[in-house]
Amino acid sequence: ALSLLDDGFLERCLEGTPSTDDAWDTLAALFARRGAFPVLSGAALRGQGVSELLDAVARLSDALPEPPADGAPEALVYQVRRDPSGERVCFLKVLAGTLRPRDAFDLPGGTEKIHQLRLYRGAAFTPANEARAGDVVGATGLTAPRCGDILRPDGLTPSPAPAQPVLAVRVEPPEGTPPTRLMECLRLLEDEDPALCVAWDAEHACATVRVMGPVQIEVLARLLQDRFGLDARLLPPHVLYRETIARPAVGCGHYEPLRHYAEAHLLLSPGPRGSGVTFDSRCHVDDLPAPYQSLIRTHVLEREHRGVLTGAPLSDVRVTLLSGRAHLKHTEGGDFRQATYRAVRQGLMKEQSVLLEPWYAFRMELPAPSVGRAITDIQRMQGEYEPPEQEGEQTILRGSAPVRLLREYQTELTAYTRGRGRIQLRVSGYRPCREQEQIVKELGYDPARDLENPASSVFCA
Secondary structure, three states, X not given: OHHHOXXXXXXXXXXXXXXXXXXXXXXXXXXXXXXXXXXXXOEHHHOEOHHHHHHHHHHHHOOOOOXXXXXXXXXXXXXXXXXXXXXXXXEEEEEEOEEOOOOEEEEOOEEEEOOEEEEEEOOEEEEXXXXXXXXXXXXXXXXXXXXXXXXXXXXXXXXXXXXXXXXXXXXXXXXXOOHHHHHHHHHHHHHHOHHHOOEEEXXXXXXXXXXXXXXXXXXXXXXXXXXXXXXXXXXXXXXXXXXEXXXXXXXXXXXXXXXXXXXXXXXXXXXXXXXXXXXXXXXXXXXXXXXXXXXXXXXXXXXXXXXXXXXXXXXXXXXXXXXXXXXXXXXXXOHHHHHHHHHXXXXXXXXXXXXXXXXXXXXXXXXXXXXXXXXXXXXXXXXXXXOOEEEOOEEEEEEEXXXXXXXXXXXXXXXXXXXXXXXXXXXXXEEEOOOHHHHHHHHOOOHHHOOOOOOXXXXXX
C-alpha cells in the first residue's frame, strides 16, 4: 500500500524487502503531509490492538511539526461538561501560544477570564499554571464558548453548524417535579450538546428535545436519571417537518395601537431547496429609511416562522421587502417586529403551502436472497434505490426514503435477514411530502387558533 503512495519506497521494495522501521518512517512522512491516513482496528475491552495503537501514535506524532508556542493563544473547545459541584468546564486543545489562568478573552457576552486550568486524569484533576500548544486541559470561568468554537483573545470563531436532527421527543417531568426543574436540567445538557435544541411546548405542557435516533433517547433518559435524579417520561419520537410555499404571495402587516405605528409589505417567494429563509429589499430609502429596512431584515431572520399547515418551521422561502411606513413620533422599538411577523403570517395564509419531510440516504448490506424483499420494501416506503452491487458474499443497496417510513426499518431488516443485514442512515435533506393531506389532518393544527402567531393587523380605532 505504501509503495503506491511513495515512489522512493517503491524503489526500495523492488531492490529488496524494506525494514519495518523504513515502512514506519515512510508512513509517518506521508501522514505529516496528509498523503496517507492510517486506519487501525482493535477491541479495547479484550485488550486487542491497544499496544499497536499506542505504538502507532508514538511513531506518527514524532513526524508532526511542533505547534507554534509563540504569539497569541488559540484553543479549540472540543467538549463542555459540568463538574460534580456544577461548575462549567470547557475542555480545550491548545493550538498555538500558551494559556494561563487569568487570561482574558473578548467574547460576545463581554470579557471573560480563565479562572483555573486543570489537567485531568480520569475524574481527578490537578491545577496547572499554564498550557502550551499541543496540550489538552480543562478551563473554568468561561460561559460563552460552545463545542467546536475556536477561542482567541480577540474573540472566538463559531463552530460549524452541527448536523440537524430530524426527530424530536417530548419529555414530561416526573410527578411532583416542577417543569422549571426539568427545563433547568435539560438546559445544562443542551449546553454540552447544542444540537438538542431544548424548547418548552406550551400546547402539550412538556419539554421538547431534538434527537438523532432511539439510542440517543435512551442515553438522554439515563443522563436525566443518573445526573439529576429525574425519572422523566420520554414519549415516542416524532418527525420534524418543515413548510414552504408553492407560489409567490404578498403579505401586509400593519401595527398601530395607540402611540405606535409600523407597516411592512413583504413578497414571499419559493426559494431553492435547503436555502432556509433569506431576505432582500426592493424598497427605496426615500420610502422607508435604511435603519427601518435593517430592522425588518433582522426580524425576518431572527426567529423560526411557523407555517400554517402543521405549525412547522418555515423554510426555502425568499422574503423581499416591497415597501413600508414609519412615523417620526410614534414608531417605537418593537413596532416593526410586530408588523414583520404579521406580514409573513398573512402572506402564508393567502397562498398554498407545501409540507416538507426529511429523507434518509441509506446503505444496506444484506445477503443476496434478501435483495428482492428489500427492494419491495423500499418501493412500499415511496423510496428510491440504485442498482445493487456485490461485495463478497454481501449485496450493497443504496438509495433514499422518507424518515417517517424508514426510521424503524432496522428491526424488520434484522428479522428477515436473520441478523445478517445492516443499514446505515444519513439525513439527506427535505422533500415535498407525498401524503401531505393525511399528515396535516393527523396533526390537527389550526392556524387561526395560534394566538402567538397572528396574521391580522392592528389599527387605531
